[in-house]
């Protein structure tokens with residue numbers, strides 16, 4: 001028996017093909033956290049095909065193959081709801097590689113970002129919530145010598161610009177991930 005994962009922007013779901021049991025896990029969480037439908041082993045990679053694993057359902061105890069085929073999910077961005085380094089959200093996202101917004105799911109000290117994360121020769125875009133605490137490891141002195149600001153000027157910068165600088169200096173993959181990220185051609189700016 002086999003089944004294919006089901007996903008939305010936030011969650012990966014596996015449904016047991018043999019009974020009603022299913023499990024969902026955050027799209028950024030390590031896959032070994034699946035425990036009701038545990039991954040027993042990964043099958044050898046086949047070129048140009050999705051990964052496959054052998055999983056076991058804790059309810060019916062059947063083993064089956066899971067095909068990790070992420071369906072394309074178009075990411076729709078409403079231009080007037082986002083900010084970025086340029087007045088144009090398209091230029092901000094596709095040339096500067098970052099945009100941000102305050103939305104209902106943000107904690108008071110957070111913004112929601114969409115950022116480019118390089119992966120091989122692809123341009124992928126990840127979304128995530130970032131606060132100052134998420135980059136307390138950053139080399140601020142290095143960033144200041146690179147962007148030419150004083151420490152006081154840096155402290156006054158809006159969070160969006162700080163995150164942009166941290167991504168430019170340290171690499172966006174320190175704050176964002178390619179796992180579950182959206183390819184450029186599946187992003188639509190409205």
Ligand SMILES: [Zn+2]
Pocket residue numbers: 016017018019020021057058059060061062
């Ligand atoms: Zn089952």
